[in-house]
Amino acid sequence: MTKSPDIVIIGSGIGGATIAAGLAATGAEILILEAGDHLPDRPENRNPRAIFQRGHFRPKEMWYEHGGSAFNPGNYYYVGGNSKFYGAVLVRYRREDFAEMQHREGVSPAWPFAYEELEPWYSRAEKLFQVRGDDSQDPTEPRHSEPYAFAPVPDEPAIAKVRARLTAAGMHPFSLPLAIDIDRWLRKARTPWDAHPNADDGKLDAETAPLAKALQHANVRLQTNSPVVRLEAAADGKTIHTVHYRQNGEVRSVSPKLVILAAGAVQSAVLLLRSADARFPKGLANSSDQVGRNFMNHNSSAVLAISPSFRNDSVYQKTLGFNDFYLSDGNGGPPLGNIQLLGRISGAILKANLPQVPEWLLNQISAHAVDFYAMSEDVPHPESRVMVDGERIILKWHRTNWDAHLDLVKKLKSVLNKAGFPIVLSRPFDKRTPSHQCGTVRIGKDPATSPLDVYCRAFDHANLFVVDASLLPTSAAVNPALTVAAQALRVADHIASKDFAS
Numbered sequence: 001m002t003k004s005p006d007i008v009i010i011g012s013g014i015g016g017a018t019i020a021a022g023l024a025a026t027g028a029e030i031l032i033l034e035a036g037d038h039l040p041d042r043p044e045n046r047n048p049r050a051i052f053q054r055g056h057f058r059p060k061e062m063w064y065e066h067g068g069s070a071f072n073p074g075n076y077y078y079v080g081g082n083s084k085f086y087g088a089v090l091v092r093y094r095r096e097d098f099a100e101m102q103h104r105e106g107v108s109p110a111w112p113f114a115y116e117e118l119e120p121w122y123s124r125a126e127k128l129f130q131v132r133g134d135d136s137q138d139p140t141e142p143r144h145s146e147p148y149a150f151a152p153v154p155d156e157p158a159i160a161k162v163r164a165r166l167t168a169a170g171m172h173p174f175s176l177p178l179a180i181d182i183d184r185w186l187r188k189a190r191t192p193w194d195a196h197p198n199a200d201d202g203k204l205d206a207e208t209a210p211l212a213k214a215l216q217h218a219n220v221r222l223q224t225n226s227p228v229v230r231l232e233a234a235a236d237g238k239t240i241h242t243v244h245y246r247q248n249g250e251v252r253s254v255s256p257k258l259v260i261l262a263a264g265a266v267q268s269a270v271l272l273l274r275s276a277d278a279r280f281p282k283g284l285a286n287s288s289d290q291v292g293r294n295f296m297n298h299n300s301s302a303v304l305a306i307s308p309s310f311r312n313d314s315v316y317q318k319t320l321g322f323n324d325f326y327l328s329d330g331n332g333g334p335p336l337g338n339i340q341l342l343g344r345i346s347g348a349i350l351k352a353n354l355p356q357v358p359e360w361l362l363n364q365i366s367a368h369a370v371d372f373y374a375m376s377e378d379v380p381h382p383e384s385r386v387m388v389d390g391e392r393i394i395l396k397w398h399r400t401n402w403d404a405h406l407d408l409v410k411k412l413k414s415v416l417n418k419a420g421f422p423i424v425l426s427r428p429f430d431k432r433t434p435s436h437q438c439g440t441v442r443i444g445k446d447p448a449t450s451p452l453d454v455y456c457r458a459f460d461h462a463n464l465f466v467v468d469a470s471l472l473p474t475s476a477a478v479n480p481a482l483t484v485a486a487q488a489l490r491v492a493d494h495i496a497s498k499d500f501a502s
């Protein structure tokens with residue numbers, strides 16, 4: 001057994017890296033075990049054909065549908081996790097997302113605490129990730145105790161025209177809050193950043209923001225290429241005693257005082273389920289039988305608005321969104337969701353989905369198109385599940401609220417027609433894109449229905465915390481990472497105040 005640190009954090013993505021930053025100053029010996037390696041600085045990083053057509057960065061692994069067919073998920077294993085590829089939209093859940101919300105299909109349950117409880121840590125997370133934004137533009141924006149420290153990333157001229165057209169069509173576009181230093185990003189190459197990997201080129205992701213900060217402390221250590229394979233409970237079952245991980249083909253073990261699991265919403269559930277033994281046949285932290293259940297992944301579609309008379313010469317594009325259908329459908333009916341721009345979609349990117357169409361033709365279409373992302377809430381459902389079958393990961397995604405999403409896309413099309421885009425095409429994202437996976441080890445007040453308490457501590461094992469997107473009891477209809485980061489900082493303060501690791 002390797003000498004055991006005070007705290008082991010499993011995974012260096014948004015949850016793991018942010019809690020490491022929050023705990024670093026406590027002086028506790030912290031070891032971060034990360035399955036992947038550092039993302040190298042290579043020409044493929046800015047090559048859309050390598051990224052989208054050849055799937056250069058996609059993992060080799062396969063997950064399985066409930067019926068048995070295999071698919072290759074866009075789930076990334078690098079230092080920094082999925083945030084290495086993210087669109088860097090670091091937006092708060094709306095205040096209303098913390099309360100019960102009736103949707104067209106089902107109810108989005110209330111969080112165990114209100115927006116105001118998390119608010120101070122939202123502000124801290126925005127500072128940590130150097131978010132650029134303006135909290136005065138979106139009527140649904142909840143109250144901020146501190147303004148953003150940086151002005152929003154500017155609209156490019158073509159996008160400024162889109163903003164004006166949307167405003168004229170009655171919408172309330174706002175500048176997306178973004179964790180990107182746009183000048184640095186463009187200095188390396190003039191490409192979008194959404195779904196493009198970041199090798200410290202100006203995108204503030206889990207590695208370049210919180211992890212870099214945590215590693216300035218001598219008591220924090222990162223160990224790469226070290227996937228955790230099993231957790232083992234102590235003899236009395238009340239705590240986790242051992243963390244088993246693989247390194248250089250050997251299984252090694254550590255026995256820290258505190259274990260913080262942050263492997264992502266699918267892999268954290270998988271690890272708890274795979275750690276089943278005779279005492280815990282349903283897996284660890286799972287007396288509620290909720291681990292792996294309530295899997296959510298937004299209902300989302302790419303929507304291309306095309307006009308022969310509109311020329312889109314933007315490079316990055318992704319600077320605005322609107323929430324006019326977020327709290328209601330605009331006619332007093334249930335909520336539909338959020339609209340935001342995608343990163344600029346070129347012919348080379350379109351070709352990944354339309355291989356039979358020549359790239360020159362797709363480039364011509366793209367020159368006259370602006371690309372949106374429509375996102376609707378997926379409400380928790382106990383039969384929406386991550387399961388394990390031997391070595392296989394089974395993802396049985398029971399989508400909910402799909403009709404509301406179709407309605408959101410329909411509303412968006414009519415807004416875009418009104419804004420001067422006569423042709424609007426849409427295509428939904430499916431389970432091969434589990435970008436906004438969440439909910440599988442949720443927080444709550446009742447151990448019968450939630451594996452974790454309100455500070456992400458497992459009800460079943462006093463020294464186990466799970467701090468990644470699996471904690472989210474609802475998916476809302478905005479990007480998840482800032483809420484994960486805010487809760488990670490809140491949990492770090494709680495751990496530090498209780499001195500759990502001593």
Ligand SMILES: Cc1cc2nc3c(=O)[nH]c(=O)nc-3n(C[C@H](O)[C@H](O)[C@H](O)COP(=O)(O)OP(=O)(O)OC[C@H]3O[C@@H](n4cnc5c(N)ncnc54)[C@H](O)[C@@H]3O)c2cc1C
Pocket residue numbers: 010011012013014015016033034035036074076077078079080081082083084085086087088089090091194195206226227228229262263264265267271434435436437467468469470479480481482484
């Ligand atoms: C293309 C793309 C675009 C996105 N855009 C946005 C956006 O604009 N805004 C936003 O808010 N969100 C966005 N997201 C989602 C966002 O990246 C995730 O919500 C966020 O990264 C989740 O954080 P996490 O801590 O749960 O998991 P991750 O950040 O994925 O981290 C999990 C980490 O655990 C490691 N790991 C996994 N298994 C093990 C194991 N067994 N042992 C050790 N380590 C392990 C992984 O390698 C990884 O480093 C996007 C995601 C993608 C893929």
